[in-house]
Each structure stands twice: as C-alpha cells, then as structure tokens.
Amino acid sequence: MRIGIPLLAGCAAAAMIVAASERSTVQAPGIAFNPERYVCLRAKTPLRIDGVLDEEAWAKAPWTKAFVDIEGDLKPRPRFATRVKMLWDDGFFYVGAELEEPHVWATLTKRDSVVFYDNDFEVFIDPDGDTHNYNELELNALNTVWDLFLVKPYRDGGPALHAWDIQGLKSAVAVQGTLNDARDKDQGWTVEIAFPFEVLKETLPGKKLPAAGDVWRVNFSRVEYRVETGGGAYKKAADSKTGKPLPEDNWVWSPQGLVNIHLPEMWGYVLLSGESEGGAAGEFLASGDEQAKRALRKIYYWEWAYHNERGVFAGDLKSLGLADDPELKAAGADSRIAIRITESLFEASLPAPGGAKRHIRQDGLVWKD
Numbered sequence: 517m518r519i520g521i522p523l524l525a526g527c528a529a530a531a532m533i534v535a536a537s538e539r540s541t542v543q544a545p546g547i548a549f550n551p552e553r554y555v556c557l558r559a560k561t562p563l564r565i566d567g568v569l570d571e572e573a574w575a576k577a578p579w580t581k582a583f584v585d586i587e588g589d590l591k592p593r594p595r596f597a598t599r600v601k602m603l604w605d606d607g608f609f610y611v612g613a614e615l616e617e618p619h620v621w622a623t624l625t626k627r628d629s630v631v632f633y634d635n636d637f638e639v640f641i642d643p644d645g646d647t648h649n650y651n652e653l654e655l656n657a658l659n660t661v662w663d664l665f666l667v668k669p670y671r672d673g674g675p676a677l678h679a680w681d682i683q684g685l686k687s688a689v690a691v692q693g694t695l696n697d698a699r700d701k702d703q704g705w706t707v708e709i710a711f712p713f714e715v716l717k718e719t720l721p722g723k724k725l726p727a728a729g730d731v732w733r734v735n736f737s738r739v740e741y742r743v744e745t746g747g748g749a750y751k752k753a754a755d756s757k758t759g760k761p762l763p764e765d766n767w768v769w770s771p772q773g774l775v776n777i778h779l780p781e782m783w784g785y786v787l788l789s790g791e792s793e794g795g796a797a798g799e800f801l802a803s804g805d806e807q808a809k810r811a812l813r814k815i816y817y818w819e820w821a822y823h824n825e826r827g828v829f830a831g832d833l834k835s836l837g838l839a840d841d842p843e844l845k846a847a848g849a850d851s852r853i854a855i856r857i858t859e860s861l862f863e864a865s866l867p868a869p870g871g872a873k874r875h876i877r878q879d880g881l882v883w884k885d
Contacts (some may be wrong), residue, residue, distance in 0.1 A: 542672070542816070543776075544814075546588075547771060551782060552770040555787050556602040556786050557603055558789060558791065558792050568708070569612040569708060582598065583738060584768065585766070586766040587772070587774065594738075597616040599614050600769060604788055608711060611707070613706065614704065614706050620692075620695050620702045621750045622660070624656055625658055628661075628679075631661070632654060635739060636656045637655055638736065638738070638739070642783065643730075644721060644732075645733045647733075647780040647781055651664075651665060651715075655707065658689070663681055663685065669880065670778050672879040682711065683714070683715055684712035684715065691704075692705060696750065698743075698750050731787050732785075732788070733781075733784070734785075739766060740765040770783055805870075811847045812864050818837070833853060852866055
C-alpha cells in the first residue's frame with residue numbers, strides 16, 4: 517500500500533503525483549510544534565466492546581489531557597470536556613472516549629455517511645509516522661461509522677478512499693442520558709473502539725504486527741455543533757442575519773494550529789508499552805530521528821511558501837531564508853541538509869542518527885534510507 521519512495525528517480529515516478537503547480541494549499545501550523553504524548557498500556561485480556569469503560573484494564577489506563585480547540589491556544593477552550601484512554605493487546609488497538617454533552621443527538625444511520633454532519637468523535641492513526649497511508653474513523657452517538665483510508669493528506673493531493681472498510685472493526689456507544697430528546701439534559705456519551713492490527717499493520721514497514729516500544733502518531737477530533745431546542749427536537753443553531761447554520765467547533769487531543777486535522781506531523785505520539793499498569797507520558801521523548809523529521813518538515817513548509825510566490829522550488833537554504841534559522845541550527849541540521857529540485861519536484865535530505873538519511877519530498881512523505 518506504500519507509494520513509491522524517491523520521486524526524483526525518473527519520469528515514471530514523477531507521473532504518479534499531481535503536478536506541483538496544481539498544489540498551493542500547504543500551510544505551516546500557527547502554533548509551536550509540541551505534540552501530546554501518551555503511554556498506551558497493554559491489556560492482559562481482550563476487552564468487551566460495549567461502549568462502557570468499566571473493565572479493570574480501563575481503570576488502570578490513564579486519561580489524556582482534556583481536548584482543546586484545533587487551533588490550540590489561538591482559540592478559547594471547548595465548552596464541553598472530552599478525553600480519551602488507549603490500550604492494546606495482541607490483536608487490537610483500543611480507544612475509549614468520554615464526551616461531555618448536555619444534548620446528545622444524532623441523525624445519520626447509514627455506514628460511510630459523512631458523519632461529521634452530526635456531532636461526532638474521530639480517530640486518526642498513522643502507525644509509521646510518515647504522514648502518508650493513514651486511517652480515519654468517525655462515528656456518531658448512534659454508532660454510525662465512517663471509515664476511510666488516506667493515501668496522503670488532502671493538502672498533498674489525497675486521495676481519500678471512501679470505499680475502504682476496516683475489516684474486523686468493533687465499536688460501541690453508550691449514552692448517559694436520552695438520545696434525541698431535547699426535553700431533558702444529558703451527561704454525555706462514551707465510545708469504545710477496537711481497531712484490528714490485521715488492518716493497521718498494512719501501513720507498517722514489512723506489514724509486521726506492532727510490538728512493545730513502537731511509537732505511533734495518533735490524534736482524536738470531536739466535531740460539535742451549537743443546537744436549538746424546541747418541541748422536544750434538536751436543530752442546528754443558525755446565524756440570526758443569514759439564517760445559515762453556525763460553523764461547527766473542532767476540538768482535538770493534540771492541537772494542529774490550523775482548522776485542518778490532516779496535518780499528521782502535528783498528531784500526538786503514542787508509545788505502545790509492554791506494561792499493563794503504571795506509565796506516564798514522561799517515559800519517552802522524541803528521538804533524534806524525530807528531530808531530523810521535524811527539521812525536514814520545516815523545509816517542506818518553506819519550499820511551498822517559496823513555490824507559491826515564484827512558481828518554482830528553491831535549491832538551497834539561503835534562497836528559502838533559512839540559512840541561519842535557529843530551529844535548524846538547534847537540530848544540527850542547517851549545514852547538513854541537501855536539497856534537489858526539478859521543475860516541479862523537490863527532495864530534501866538530512867543524515868539521521870545511525871548513519872541513515874531522512875528525506876522529505878514535495879508531497880510531504882518522509883522516509884529513511
């Protein structure tokens with residue numbers, strides 16, 4: 517399922533992507549790079565997926581921090597609390613979520629509906645952290661599922677494979693209150709999901725099953741609409757002047773810095789732990805390899821900004837205005853980055869720990885020799 521690696525290798529490879537001149541939507545996040553981190557404990561026995569997080573393994577798993585706005589501190593804190601727990605075992609990656617909600621409602625019942633037209637909960641998983649070939653799952657309070665596969669983020673040309681299904685997926689929702697009844701106040705809803713490794717391993721190098729010590733890139737999002745109540749029913753609140761529905765709120769675990777959840781480089785780090793209890797997010801740090809990837813990502817942002825102005829890519833850091841960039845210097849990358857360009861492509865490379873090189877190309881894929 518992996519797309520070919522170096523696109524500078526020849527015309528056949530270059531033909532696999534949309535011409536660079538057709539892409540101009542790449543934006544650097546408006547916040548500092550500081551993804552959340554989570555130590556995912558190992559469940560001793562498979563979990564019962566019923567939407568109720570009452571098993572002993574869940575009791576031992578820590579909660580994430582409460583969700584924030586997708587733009588981070590650029591916007592106010594969410595009106596309602598959301599938090600998540602994660603677990604794993606030999607067969608599944610488990611997600612449990614708790615969503616505070618005084619009015620639980622949902623309308624969509626057909627699988628693969630555009631679920632975010634309702635209030636929803638969303639999961640994004642990039643097991644190898646290359647920002648390509650990742651999984652997305654959305655569900656509403658009726659447990660209606662929309663699962664899709666992203667070959668690459670939309671900013672980099674996509675596409676999203678909507679016909680793709682997570683075979684063996686298990687999910688359930690429990691409502692703390694009454695669903696679709698505006699006459700009362702609810703507490704919220706809880707979600708429980710089991711992602712089968714037989715599907716997730718398709719995006720991992722060698723298609724190997726995950727192991728303790730692996731670090732994945734993961735994020736969670738919650739879409740929330742303001743609603744009006746009347747006659748015991750719900751409808752989306754509208755702008756008093758235009759009559760159009762008010763825009764939704766987007767609340768996430770690890771902030772993106774833009775209203776765009778499809779920035780996998782900004783997702784949280786999740787460590788698959790071999791332990792069944794204990795553990796804290798401070799147990800692991802981003803490696804030197806991750807620092808190299810971050811330095812290359814900055815080149816990617818700046819190359820696209822340069823291209824949007826001039827219609828070509830830059831062949832050196834000086835042209836990009838990054839020759840004396842403190843972030844690249846701090847990573848020891850400023851003097852070791854090599855950039856190759858063609859009329860419509862670029863590839864930047866940087867030696868990584870252990871002697872291998874890390875690379876990034878114009879469609880955002882990162883890889884190691």
